[in-house]
Amino acid sequence: MMDRRNFLAGSASLLALAPALPAFAAVPKAWDRKSSPPLNNAEAFFKWAVEERGEDMKYLRMRWARYGAVVANKDVLDDRNKRAFLMAPREHFVLPKNLSRAYEHAFLDIDYGVTISGPHIVSRMTQVIDVKEGDKVLEIGTGSGYQSSYLAYLTDKVWTIEIIKPLAERTRATYDKLIGEGYTEFKNIQSKNADGYYGWEEAGPFDKIIVTCGIDHIPPPLLQQLNVGGTIIIPVGPPGAQRVLKVIKEKGPDGEIKVTRSDIYGGRIVPFVPFTKLEGDEIKGTHNK
């Protein structure tokens, strides 16, 4: 099965998809963690991203359009999260066949029965755990690698675990390739192929934990490796019908450690993601209208 898949994927990209692959230029300058692209002007952002990062205009336009939607949607609220969204190069984390849909609202297949979550949910989940510079963040379920790359623009301490070995290897190779091309910020992502259920004890405890795979309960080891005052965020349910659970570990007035569950919307009832449709480079109305 595996050989066939690799063979087919290889032949397909050679025969059909190669001409469609983007000409990703090498990143000319390493990123200074204090610097930020312009957040409020498209042309200024494009200019910055081309000069500083050597990125492809085609994807920058798509990223900017989706950025408009996530800002309008209040999926990102502060400048640090806005910066992370604008800098994370999502096009490098989707399958070649989905490049033209890299910034669509929907989750996309990335093989092995795993999806890359849509940009709205990723930015919303990341905003909610409010990652500070220097926070230790653990991600369970590396998947495409997009979530960790996004986190790498918020903190320099990211750990990520993937259970599916070939996927873990593929994504590690993607990071290494990107690091080689100049995305040196991804050097801050430590990854391994293991069962995320047990967390990463040697590296813990963590300030924030993002779980991006389904499970019928919150793994006790993760609750143990979470600092008091820390947050775990975990989607529940099948792809596309997930609700996102937020778990806070805190010390009660009586000194006992307590765990509180809520959802990422703070318990309010709100329309669930996605709200906006992107067709081509344009937002066409919303799914709720």
Next chain:
Amino acid sequence: MTQPSAVAGGFGERGSLALYCAVGLIAGAVIALQISIMRIFAVGSWAHFGSLVVSLAMLGFGLTSAVMCISTKWFDQHWRGLSTLALMLFGPLAVASNLIAQQFPFNAIFLVSDPAQKWRLALNFVLYLTPFLAGALFLGIVFLKAQKIFNRVYFADLVGSGICGMCLLLSMYGLRPDDLMLVPLGLWVLGSVLWFVSVGSMGNIAAIGVMAVLSAAAHLMLPSLLNIPKIAISDYKGVSYARKFPDSKRVMESTSPFGYLEVYSSSYLHFAPGLSDNAGFNLPKMPKDAYLGLYSDSEGPSGIIRELPADETAYYRFLPMFYPYLIKQKPETFVVQFGGGLSTALAIAAGSSSVTVAEGDRGVLNAFRTQKVLRDFTGDILHKPGVSVIDYDGRIYLAGVRDKFDIVDLSLADSAGLSSPGGFAIIEKYAYTREAMANYMRALKPSGVLSVTLWNKEEPPKSVLKLYATMAAAARDAGGPDISKKFFVASAYLSTATVLYKRDGFTDGEIATLRKHTSAMSFDEVYSPGFKPDLSQQATILEDYRNQIFGSGQQQTGPADAPPPETAKDVADSPDIIDKPDDAPPPDAKPDVLPSTQLGRIAWQAHVTGTWADVARDYVFDTRMLTNAQPYFAAYVKVADLPLVTDRLDLLQDEWGFLLIWATLGVACVAALSLVLLPLIFGWRTIFSRYPGKGRTIIYFACLGLGYIMVEVGLIAHFILALGNATISASVLITGMLIFSGLGSFVSERALPNARAIMPVIFAIIGAILISYGFFIDHALNAIGSLSYGWRLLWCFVLIAPPAFLMGFPMPVAMTSLGRLGKEHMYLWAWGINGCFSVIGAALVPVLATSFGLHSVLAVSGCAYLLALPMFYAVLKPLEGASPAGAIA
């Protein structure tokens, strides 16, 4: 009496035995292929799409009939060549279409977001249509040539289908789903040989032999030669994940009509359904490698728990199914469904003095009883002292038994560890109906406790609200109107909900114990006697939930609002992103109680005070209780809201099973009616201009097509009540209905001379039986359910026989009449109309059952037969210009 057929070279007045056997076997091959493809879809991707593809593929019969109707003469002239061609192609097409389709699987979960998936679905449909076209062409030609002896050929067709369907189901004991295809191939070869013998084309026997060898070889060898799968198991099926774990190992595999079971071991398998978050800090020792994963038809996993040593059993205390054991010491416990054994293991560990455990799935039970790997892992749980096993549904056992229990447990029964991707199936859940719950309650000792745990992973809540409504109603049935002291309910957000019912009401001490435990586990209290929820937000919560699905995004308040769409568009189109002041509180701000928990509290308050109907009316989803007539955890979208959901399917992915049955009905109606209309457009004024009563004749055959299939499919769902298993119910019904109807068809020859007098009586009896079955059959099936299995099967056949036998009359009597009257165009078309409306009827059953209840299915089919009664006379009208003597008496 009869008029010579315009078609020359028919099979004469009798036909040969070889001919009848050939027809039976080929018809049987078609039905076997149909079931095989559905099994392939069930194991590889998603059963509902299997039904969709197969039911549409059955339209091949309608298409063939329409074409044959328009060019009858040509088909009549070339019948030998065409029937040979159809037979030569059936087997190779079945194999080729399946192998090719499996290389282009479509993935249901991307159906909305990925445009390519629609084309893959269409390709699957077209591919699987091809063998059915070949089968339909063959049977169409046989019927064309057998107009005078239609009833006998039809008898062979029905009986053959019934027996071959049973053969396929029995072959599931030996053949894995990917090799089931061999059964229709075998039937096809036998049928073809007999056909060539009957028509004297001995030379073709060698040719069909070569085709058979090539087809079987292609099916068995091509996949390994080309390194392609026989069944493309979706990456999103539970078993696909297990296979990718580095240390995963399949420790058991068994195949039977109950399903294809696999058990995997891996250190990566973790279960703890509903485990309290506090376990992480308070549990002295977390059991490691505690579970095996059980997969049925690639779905799962269900956790099989290993025998835990004494220092690890504290783990059970943190599971929600531990609740009843807090207030019952050394109870006599009944576990309604064994499943993976968690409830049983917990019952033993919690100190039950005896545990009686039921399991209706013989496949699972046999595996735990006989497979060494499972016996070793579980400490041979089913043979432990104090454990007794009931090898059929606990629901049926408790309805008939006099023993009483301290605890009756129904916890996450037949439920996988994770929800299956791509929508939830519409499956009869008779263990959770009002009638079943009332029986559980009656089976309790006076102070006994019923404990039901269900997944609570939906937001807005759906299943749990149905469960609450069902249990409240059942409590009134079992113990009178005041239920306020009899329930204790707790839930964990996006985890599980547990409802405890105590027959004589909870004492203050018990309530205190349960409350303390709830708090210690960080669970949320939803209801307890005397609990006073805050009802002030009721209207707001109900309105907000509705807006969550159907709102424009502008009505809500709070920080996570979707902006007005114009804003989103403006921002995206504009080159500048302008920060707006955010006057809303930060997203961390949260109310004290989550809305879903609050809604649960509102629901219980309303149940206790008898005002739930008012609340339910305003809630966004349909949360009616489960009854034996509507035993579904599905169909939450209110029918009136269906037109509103088409542009927000991604919000309702867990309802796709329900939405798909409506879509299937829509597609089936459009496709079937188009096929029916085809001959109408081409021939209404020409071919049919000499046919009196053609409109009513069409209605007649439409009624028969609709009525027959609805009885068959509807009764399959009903009979699960007594037989406890969908596969067995389907086998009994398919076999029983077809064989008894076949006999009816055979006997119907005697009704022909006197059809005008006999048939109305038969229609009236069929209508009366079906309508009364709609109202009373559940009572009969409940009674039958408590007998031994052999007697149950026998009584089921006894119930099926009368209507099925009589339902065998109308089709052959009318078809033979058309043939003898020389109305061969109408004869062919009628066969197609019958086929098309069968497809519509099959699609209509789940829609009627979920919306109006299963009894309505039988009532509608009864009415269809009653409507056919007056239409029958139009069938008997002679062709214009024919002598009156041509009419049938």
